[in-house]
Amino acid sequence: MQIDFAHQPPSRVGIEWELACVDRGSGELAGVAPEILRSFPHDDAHPHVTGEFLTNTVEVVSAPHARVGDAVDDLARLIEQVVDVADPLGIDLMCAGTHPFSVWPDQEVTPGNERYATLLDRTRWWGAR
DSSP, X not given: OOOOOOOOOOOOBOOEEEEEEEETTTOOBXXXXXXXXXXXXXXXXXXXXXXXXBTTEEXXXXXXXXXXXXXXXXXXXXXXXXXXXXXXXXXXXXXXXXXXXXXXXXXXBOTTOHHHHHHHHHHHHHHHX
C-alpha cells in the first residue's frame, strides 16, 4: 500500500533574542522599549522588532531562513537598527537572564497586552520577578 504525503518545504529556522535596555549613565534597566518601538513599523504578519513582558526589553526576531547563518545575519541587521535608535537615547543593550543590580519592583510590565496581564495574574509574585 502506498501512502501519498503532501509535499512539504524544507525546514527553516528563525531566531528570537530579547535585549534589555540599560541606561548608559547609571547601568540600570530603563523602561524605554515603547519609545524605541515607535521607530519601527509593526507588521502583524511577522513583527521583527517587538516589545516584551517588561518595558525595559525589546525583542528582535529574524525571518525564517533555510540556513542558520542567514538567520544570524538577519538578526545582526535588526540589532544594528535597534542600536541606532537606542544610542541617541543614552541606552545600551544587553542580554542576560537577570540584571545584576536593578530591583524587580521597579520594573514596569508592558501595558495594554492582555496576554501579559493574564500571565502576571496567573504567576503572581514570582511572575513579577
